[in-house]
Amino acid sequence: MSPQPQAAVGAPLSRVDGRLKVTGKAKYAADHDIDGVVHAVVVDSSVGRGRITGIDTRAAEAQPGVLKVISHRNAPKLAYRDAPAGIRPPGQRLRVFQDDAVRFFGQPVAVVVATTPEAAQHAADLVAVSYDAEEPATDLTRSPAEDGPRPFAQPYARGNAQEALASADVRKEMTFRLSRNHHNPMETHATIARWDGDKVTLWDKTQHVIGTRNEVASAFGIPAENVRVLAPFIGGAFGSALRTWPHVTIAALAAREVGRPVKLALTRRQMYFTVGYRPAYEYKLSLGSTRRGRVTAMVHEMKYETSRYEQFWEANQALGQMLYAVPNVSQKVQIVPLDVSTPLWMRGPGYGSAAFVIESAMDELAHELGIDPIELRLRNEPHEDPSTGEPFSTRRLAECFRVGAREFGWHRRNPRPRSTRDGDWLIGTGVATGCYDVFRGQAQAHARLHADGTAVVQSATHDVGTGTYTSMTQVAADALGLAVRHVTFRLGDSSMPPAPPQGASQTMLSVGSAVQDTCDKLRKQAINLAVEDERSPLHGVDADDVVVRGGRLHAKDNPTRGETYRQLLARNNRTHLDARGSYTPEPPNQTRFSMYGYAAMFAEVAVDARLGLVRVRRMLGVYDAGRIISPKLADSQAIGGMVGGIGAALLEHTVTDHRDGRIVNANLADYLVPVNADIPDLKAIYLDGEDFKADPIGVKSLGELVQIGVAPAIANAVFHATGRRVRELPITAEALL
Secondary structure, three states, X not given: OOOOOOOOOOOOOOOOOHHHHHOOOOOOXXXXXXXXXXXXXXXXXXXXXXXXXXXXXXXXXXXXXXXXXXXXXXXXXXXXXXXXXXXXXXXXXXXXXXXOEEOOOOOEEXXXXXXXXXXXXXXXXXXXXXXXXXXXXXXXHHOOOEOOOOOOOXXXXXXXXXXXXXXXXXXXXXXXXXXXXOOOOOOOOEEEEEXXXXXXXXXXXXXXXXXXXXXXXXXXXOXXXXXXXXXXXXXXXXXXXXXXXXXXXXHHHHHHHHOOOEEEEOOOOOHHHHOOOEOOEEEEEXXXXXXXXXXXXXXXXXXXXXXXXXXXXXOOOHHHHHOOXXXXXXXXXXXXEEOOOOOOOOOOOOHHHHHHHHHHHHHHHHHHHOOOHHHHHHHOOOOOOOOXXXXXXXXXXXXXXXXXXXXXXXXXXXXXXXXXXXXXEEEEEEEEEEEEEOOOXXXXXXXXXXXXXXXXXXXXXXOOOOOHHHHHHHHHHHHHOOOHHHEEEEOOEOOOOEOOOOOOOOHHHHHHHHHHHHHHHHHHHHHHHHHOOOOOOOOOOXXXXXXXXXXXXXXXXXXXXXXEHHHHHHHOOOOEEEEEEEEOOOOHHHOOOEOEEEEEEEEEEEEEXXXXXXXXXXXXXXXXXXXXXXXXXXXXXXXXXXHHHHHHHHOOOOOEEOOOOEEOOOOOOOOOOOOHHHOOEEEEEEOOOOOOOOOOOOEOOOXXXXXXXXXXXXXXXXXHHHOOOOOEEOOOHHHHO
16 A cells, blocks of 8 residues: 555644643543442551451441441452453452451551542541551661562573672772652542442543453452443553552442442542552662773662562663673662552653663763763663664664754863852753663554544543543544544543553554554555445556545545545445454564663753752753654653653652651652742753654654653762762752752
8 A cells, every 4th residue: 555644643733632621621530420429438547557456437327428338347258359450560469348457557448438528538537447556667778678589570690790890990889779759640549430230330540441440350250341441531640540459449349339329539648558659779789890981790789669468560670781781780689578558660660760770870980980971871882782682673872862962062061070150059960861661562443434534543542641642643644544633532441442551651652553553454445445436536546556635535646536535435325434453562572673762861950059959950851762643742741751850859759657657748748749940941852763663653662761861860960060979869958968
């Protein structure tokens, strides 16, 4: 077939759902108006470990409007089958109201259902729970790690890292500590559950409607087809909605018990206890180098927190294995089981934590050797993936640094720390590499071309704020040869063709490729109908020589010879044409290329010489991210990633009272996130190109990539400004004074 004209892809379109959002018509999980809905409020544990010895619900049940109080004392036993479900780590997931054990502070121990949210909240406050409490272990630095290889964290070695380290001209041993971070999306988690006989519908905040469907079916022991999950809009998640949390099962359980639809919305405080977080890390890195800056050895020893009941994992080893041409590498990963809830992937998971360590260490080495930080990285550029020997699908990191250095004005930099001032402010600049895997998943889509020349395309994917509605509409519009306004993309419904979770930056690649395949099939179906129709102006034309533009099919070399979709379908008495397509990546063991997205991050900071306050002045990210489907959406992603990186570098820090496991800053007044005053001049540049080795539409990961490398670029700029190296996140004024 002739290639289709590309009118929508690559255009800086505004979001197709933008009007719904700015007018308040976009309905998020808690916004749906369901007839007869009642309200549920979860009662949280006030101890960090122990047993429930009693629950007094009499005062709560006596309140007007209260329908039921459910706890382990009166909850039905749930199936919790081991059948394949959604995303969850190894171990035994939390089984709500099935026993008297308390595993972490804030664990759901009861739920109150009432006719109004106010009545439910008041009654929940009156539920008196007594405990046989034990002292919880919640401190990563004081608790033993678990040794032993795990499927998701195998020890890694190439060469002889210890021997190479011992003989290196330059050796550095560094310990880094990263604080726990919480996702804090604007929309808090919420679920509405409604049973119709033995079938349940859930309006839920989820990044994986298929996974939530399967998890709820597993918990209740019912067929997956008896569960429907709807999530048309998501008010941010950053990974927090990738798995099905206990409150979803609680909402479904409560609805079944009271025989009414139930709405359960978590408070901001509850978001800190039961819906995941980026785990705290202690990460030791030993590095050996020649005096000319060739890194000869890296030894990584990392440990991070998990719950006792599940073994959380994240991809924290890849960067240490493939980012630089280091001949001798060893890695050891340990998890520390604590009396906490289970962590979850947070934007740039694993890679972001490892990048802070590796990129800070490279900056330390550059300073010690007197080599420009960009030059040091270029001297250690690999020609192929050092961990696999595979060629890179694309690796344009050196070009990212060259473009970024020119745009940022890197040549004006005085390399000596503490050499540049602006009044009381010390000025510094720093760089770091960002890198993230090209993650791919199976996806399907369905498309229907209507007789009026409009099309509807759908897939059970999600829009977590990334702009999926818009980007998929762009791909579909070009594949079908329609104007964007004539294409509707639908998502967020588990009854649609299945798609992977919206996480790991796989949606554009996976679902986009499925949409491309589906709409190509639909366009070809229409073309074949035309060229085989004796009444069509295109009769007898080779189907490969027909293109579609503006809803009109025509011969590529003779645009006057053609007809519209509407004319074609009307003449053939067809109300519509349908097609279903898919994308299936090759298995990992058959992948012939090493596939990653890359970024060069640049930061300029000002540090108050007397107060230690850090202000980011400007940032630039230059990205090798393949084909950019929507530049405006890409900019939104890049700016958001930089904002998140600023938060991780300078502000975000979960504080736990280790006496009982309570998070003391479980609110947005005390857990600091960036606000407008913290955000300076942020700019993103994308290298032109595509990566068709990675996928049929040539895109690469972007959503995670844009946050990785931000924190170390800021940390390196702080060192350049002050001469003080901080190896802990966040960087505080106390650390600089």
